Amino acid sequence: DVVMTQSPLSLPVTLGQPVSISCRSSQGLVYSTGDTFLNWLQHRPGQSPRRLIYEVSKRDSGVPDRFSGSGSGTDFTLKISRVEAEDVGIYYCMQATHWPFTFGGGTKVEI
């Protein structure tokens, strides 16, 4: 199975400051079609998880542009340019290139 390793596990942040979350996969995530199926999900307290970013860097509609995704190969990053209070929660990376699809362990962002 592809192991997704996120760091840090916990991330104390200051409002208005930038944040970066790393996700490393144990195998490359380029699919046979050339696509890279690396998603980022946000799980806010008391809510259901929702997708923020798909295919490494494509931001979902309604997701603020302070969120961005980047990376290639086995190294990927989610960045929040200026953290807001509503960004508190757990962030997961997920690979959907190799079966079984797997998630990172999560990064808890807290103020």
Place this chain on the structure above:
Amino acid sequence: QVQLVESGGALVKAGGSLRLSCAASGFTFTDYYMSWIRQAPGKGLEYLSYISPTSSDTIYADSVRGRFTISRDNAKNSLYLQMNGLRADDTAVYYCAKTARIIELRGQGTLVTVSS
């Protein structure tokens, strides 16, 4: 707007069965793969299964293969997860998602609790 409403979760004894449902709306259901994901209490997310639009392609995680069956009714815009042989470690909130690889989670999930 995509809406996914999961239902069917309950408290069940180990060894028992449950059938989860997911009612989909806001998109052309027959065009998309659908999937099930779960989150055990205090744990991370686990991808369980997906199914193709015509039901010809299904796949399962090792943890549920042989016990769970994914299915869909395109006439009813509904996705199902039949869960047999439930175990305590199946206790989780179960979410359905639109698509297989670029999962889109829109529902509140349904809680399954398996008592031993």
